[in-house]
Amino acid sequence: MTNREKVAHLLRRFGLGASQAELGFYEKLGVDGTIDRLINYEKVEEGFPVSVWEFSVRNNNGIPLLQPKQVAMWWTLRLLTTQRPMQEKLTLFWHDHFAVSASKVGQGPVLYHYLETLRGHANGNFLDMLKAISKDPAMILWLDNNTNVRGKPNENFAREVMELFTMGIGNYTEADIQEVARAYTGWSFARTGLRGQRQPTPEEFMEQVRTGRPLVEFQFRPALHDNGAKKILGNEGRFDGDDVAGILCGRTETARYIPSKLWHWFAYPAPEEKVVDRLAKVYRESGYDIKKILYAIAESDEFWSEKSVRKQVKSPADFTIAIGRALGVGQALISQRAPDTDIMTPLARQAIGPLRSFVDSMTNQGMELLYPPEVAGWDWGSSWISSATMVERIKLSQTLFSGGRALDVAGPVQAAITASTATEATEKLCELFDARLDSARLTEVEKAVLAGGGVSALSAPRTSLPVVRLASKVLFAAPEFHFC
């Protein structure tokens, strides 16, 4: 592999696609520099100034309302725009791992803060993250911990914290679940700021939003907490939820489960024993440092092997966001914001329209952000593939390049693939979308370039649209294009 190919592999896995702009930038940093910049993203300026509240709409009383779908739209814009692609890729991973769905948690602001909890800990310490997410109102509501009270434990969270979040199924008893549930009793949430029945005025509401303080916060209710001794996985004590998190993170099952899942997300499914051994050791010795595990993944030979490179089925996010980033959609949309935008200035309609195409496409491909299908999140890999979802993937070419849109994304394609021969135009198209096709399929794309009007049509925006549309449609239909 050349250095450029290595950087592209990193951008596909630890980023959101290898767009030409990113590839050019990261290649200069070299492979190690790229790994460092992607994983150690705190030192990178994110380049995303948009507040989620810009997506809200005012109700009759002038109070901004934020629906889950608007939060999803905002997140999609962030995915398309961010200069910290790994931060979002990890947030997506944790959204799948600590899945919460808006089908039950319907309040946009609560979901927004849930995402911020995930994002804030995404490459941090796993124990800290587990403690934080266990106290997140969205999670508490999602797994009914607000009804988990002394004398009447609700086991929903207790079960999932072991089954899904830490050790994996089969490593604990029903008695452990009951005891863990007792430890989390009295962990609930409450509205912040204004008390009582009175609705806030728009000014009061916005003041609180500006402070960044969540509208709903974790609340410990001592009277509802069972302070008695518990027996959990062989340990005994007057444990509370934080103690349980400590116990669970210290288990050998967790040391294997969490790194294996990260490996699956970033490299390939079912890692070999020796890989898991290696990562479990990093997990334990670093004191559950996620960043250290990510470095260990990037530094594994297996990550760079033939089994890994361009062999992972693209998730709807991998597919859709990478296309959007290749086209520079995020920056183009943000440039339409008014320069003096306040956090409460509604985003221009012409920015929301194109964004909706991306959200809808991902939804139709089977990944509706903030609506994971079940407590265990989404199924990955080949589960993403069905005739219906593939139609949606191919159709994205038609949605994007239908012309007459508020956002011209065909223009950049035309500019990028203008060439003197159809072969060259095809090569440039593949380069633009980071596609590697075998020669037989390249020929098909080339035929599409010719059928759409040929290279002469590419010289002007007016005539280039059919070429761009047909050639990208055939490219998007190529099986290889669905792997990263």
Added chain:
Amino acid sequence: MSDRITRRDLLRKSAIIAIGAAAPPWLASIAKADVIKLAAGRQIDPDNILVVCQLSGGNDGLNTVVPYANSAYYASRPVLALKEAEVLKIDAEYGLHPTMGGFKSLYEEKQAAIIQSVGYPNPDRSHFKSMEIWQTANPDGREQYGWLGRHLDYQMKSGSANPVVAIGLSRTKPDALKAKVASVPCFASLADIKAFVGDPDSERMLREVQGMDAYSSVDAETVRKANLTALDAMAELNKALDTYTPKMNYGTNQFGQGFKQIAHLIGTSPKTRVIYFAAGGFDTHSQQATQHSRLMQDFSDALKSFMDEMKALGKDGKVCVLVFSEFGRRVRENASAGTDHGAGAPMFVVGGKVQGGMYGEKPDLVNLDRGDVPWRVDFRQVYSTIVDQWMGGDSETLFGKKFEHLRIF
């Protein structure tokens, strides 16, 4: 004329036997066994079509099939109750929502079965969970595949399926259609198909770019197959869709557009056996009356137009429409002139061969299940009846056990 006893004869006879008190038990059991055997022996018309119409959000069953003679209904709903004078009476106790004239005429023609108090054990009041339960038909555990998906898989054992044997008219694939083997295409609208396939050149390119060679990777092969399934389905439909245009008057609302496309599919795609369609807006927590009224009218009018179209096509006897929602709504109205999530509710089965009438048990408005209509008929009884007696499938394989059939066919 054949003297072979037909399934329908048998069903009628067994119904009579069951009703007749004088029938000896052994005769009833033999008749019943024969019915099951015949059903399992594929004596079922292979052209039968099932249309599933999902009312998403939890339809208010009590304001759909209104218990106008029940004082508990009026006591619980001072604002939302529909008056005796306005409901469309279908018997001495029940009347349909005032806007459901179309549905009422289907009922009077004995083509509509109303099954009351349908639900499942330990009803879940979450949309998400309850919808999952209805679509996977497994209230007890997690089930990866849908009830129709499993049926299609089961049928694929006896040969390969046509690419358009089942179609979802929806943006996302409903859980009900998720299958292990069968690939079910879903389209947001039929117009999409024509736009997508485009000219023959474009279709050929989309096919050829799939390649002819054997792929080394299993996943790549999955992608290739999925693409070809979609292309096959669309190619088949693309040609066919031009051969017929629905003639009846359908509204521009979601039900009108949905049933018009279903009619279009049935009129043009002879191999399609299952069509799945979902309409939303039923989660009426506040100011329910106007919204629900509009939904009931849209639903009822569209269904009537659809059945008229089927009659005109001579297909009314080939079509069975199953209508369900993930739950009913709370008996007592809430403080916002709406209703909250409930449990038991009516289901409809409509078609030329359906024995119209009232089935199930009257909603019990006194002994409530946490404020809701208690379920008395397991929805899997309805599914099983349809799987075994309409689609020639095997409900026991799908649902893990036998459920008592309803005599709706």
